[in-house]
Amino acid sequence: MARFLATASGADAVEITGFTPLRGGAIQENWALDARFSGRALSGEQRLVLRTAAPTGVTASLGRIEEFAVLKAAFAAGVTVPAPLWATDDPQIMGKPFFVMSRIDGTAAAHRITRDRALDPALPAIAERLGCELARIHTIRPPRADLAFLAPYEKVGPAQQIATFRAYLDRHPAPRPVLEWGIRWLETHVPPPTDPVLCHRDFRTGNYMLNGAVLTGILDWEFAGWGDPHEDIGWFCSKGWRFARLDREAGGIAERSPFYRGYESEAGRSVDPQRVFFWEVLASVRWAVIALQQSDRYMIAGERNLDLALTGRRATECELEILMLLDTGGAPRGA
Amino acid sequence: MRDLPSGPRLLALARDVLLHDLMPLLPSEAHLDARLVANSMAIAEREASAGEESAQGIFDDLEKLYGDAGSGGPELLARLAHDLRVGAFELSEQRERDARRIMWRLTIAELRSANPRFLNANGLS
Numbered sequence: 067m068a069r070f071l072a073t074a075s076g077a078d079a080v081e082i083t084g085f086t087p088l089r090g091g092a093i094q095e096n097w098a099l100d101a102r103f104s105g106r107a108l109s110g111e112q113r114l115v116l117r118t119a120a121p122t123g124v125t126a127s128l129g130r131i132e133e134f135a136v137l138k139a140a141f142a143a144g145v146t147v148p149a150p151l152w153a154t155d156d157p158q159i160m161g162k163p164f165f166v167m168s169r170i171d172g173t174a175a176a177h178r179i180t181r182d183r184a185l186d187p188a189l190p191a192i193a194e195r196l197g198c199e200l201a202r203i204h205t206i207r208p209p210r211a212d213l214a215f216l217a218p219y220e221k222v223g224p225a226q227q228i229a230t231f232r233a234y235l236d237r238h239p240a241p242r243p244v245l246e247w248g249i250r251w252l253e254t255h256v257p258p259p260t261d262p263v264l265c266h267r268d269f270r271t272g273n274y275m276l277n278g279a280v281l282t283g284i285l286d287w288e289f290a291g292w293g294d295p296h297e298d299i300g301w302f303c304s305k306g307w308r309f310a311r312l313d314r315e316a317g318g319i320a321e322r323s324p325f326y327r328g329y330e331s332e333a334g335r336s337v338d339p340q341r342v343f344f345w346e347v348l349a350s351v352r353w354a355v356i357a358l359q360q361s362d363r364y365m366i367a368g369e370r371n372l373d374l375a376l377t378g379r380r381a382t383e384c385e386l387e388i389l390m391l392l393d394t395g396g397a398p399r400g401a
Numbered sequence: 402m403r404d405l406p407s408g409p410r411l412l413a414l415a416r417d418v419l420l421h422d423l424m425p426l427l428p429s430e431a432h433l434d435a436r437l438v439a440n441s442m443a444i445a446e447r448e449a450s451a452g453e454e455s456a457q458g459i460f461d462d463l464e465k466l467y468g469d470a471g472s473g474g475p476e477l478l479a480r481l482a483h484d485l486r487v488g489a490f491e492l493s494e495q496r497e498r499d500a501r502r503i504m505w506r507l508t509i510a511e512l513r514s515a516n517p518r519f520l521n522a523n524g525l526s
Contacts, residue, residue, distance in 0.1 A: 241483075376437060379444065380515075382512055383512070386508050386519070397509065397525055398505055
């Protein structure tokens with residue numbers, strides 16, 4: 067590892083002074099990597115993060131080398147992200163591909179962010195800033211030679227996502243009527259195609275870092291791909307990502323208006339609430355499927371992880387949200 | 402007939418011991434896992450207490466929807482899922498309403514075990 071870091075960075079020598087796992091990434095492993103660099107190009111103590119794949123994963127996520135390329139594109143577009151440093155797929159070093167980025171300060175703990183009363187006054191401005199950051203991500207548009215590995219929009223648009231959800235449910239051992247109903251609604255309400263942009267596809271509270279009230283970075287780019295910009299907006303606002311504050315519709319931190327305002331002012335175009343609604347329904351279906359896939363990692367792949375096993379139970383929370391969004395009459399009496 | 406204290410009561414007591422007696426003795430990096438264990442025990446306790454009553458009520462509704470008392474509940478549930486996928490109830494307002502009622506019942510019954518706090522936060526119980 068030290069040799070790799072020295073070669074990649076152009077340092078004369080590197081000494082690893084710390085290598086400890088970071089909690090949080092359910093799908094990837096993140097390690098706090100401390101190293102002392104000496105030489106011309108880079109010198110001194112560096113606080114880094116090494117990101118690599120967990121033993122089992124969900125199929126939709128990018129490989130680490132691809133995720134590194136997306137992170138570099140976002141960095142170049144002016145999005146607030148940890149600085150992307152080096153990547154390798156050489157199996158000699160860790161046995162699997164990984165990349166290294168700078169370590170940013172702060173917390174991404176969503177329950178803490180949505181519960182911390184001291185943070186409340188700053189949250190609308192943070193939501194506005196996040197809207198602005200998202201619009202910057204969406205300035206990245208195809209075609210891009212550096213992102214040529216991303217599937218074309220035609221292959222990852224709503225119709226394809228719907229087909230993927232159904233294919234998953236066909237393999238799932240238990241029937242999920244509410245998901246089937248929600249997917250049917252999606253199928254019959256697909257919005258007209260739009261010019262695709264780079265979607266983060268997991269842009270939400272829990273995936274950005276705050277140092278006090280300062281946004282220090284957007285994290286976890288493993289699901290990025292070409293898509294409808296409203297997909298990210300719907301995902302950010304969906305109930306599954308509001309944590310302790312279901313009433314604050316923009317990521318559990320604010321009303322939608324500051325988030326939309328930040329987005330619109332940076333993007334120079336309006337948010338379409340109808341499109342957001344479609345993607346918000348899809349977000350609930352998608353999160354339910356991801357939750358079930360997470361518990362499959364225990365149920366099928368045998369990964370001994372209680373957090374993942376429990377995540378499967380969260381699919382029903384998404385199903386309640388699907389019912390609340392699409393059956394506005396509410397729960398029948400006696401249900 | 403099972404001996405006492407019942408399984409759900411033992412789980413409730415064990416969870417209380419975990420959270421109040423053991424948790425303070427655990428290093429802070431083990432607290433999250435301990436809370437996940439406590440949450441799993443709470444789900445198991447609520448499921449055991451609820452028994453099969455709510456599932457039976459849903460199966461009864463399914464039998465009524467399909468006019469089919471011969472098939473088992475799980476089979477009818479799979480049939481409901483399939484029919485919802487293909488929009489089979491979209492031409493009949495009454496059957497659509499009946500199907501939606503079953504979906505609400507299923508979802509609320511499951512959340513009563515898995516996450517009653519989420520149910521309450523959404524104005525349901």
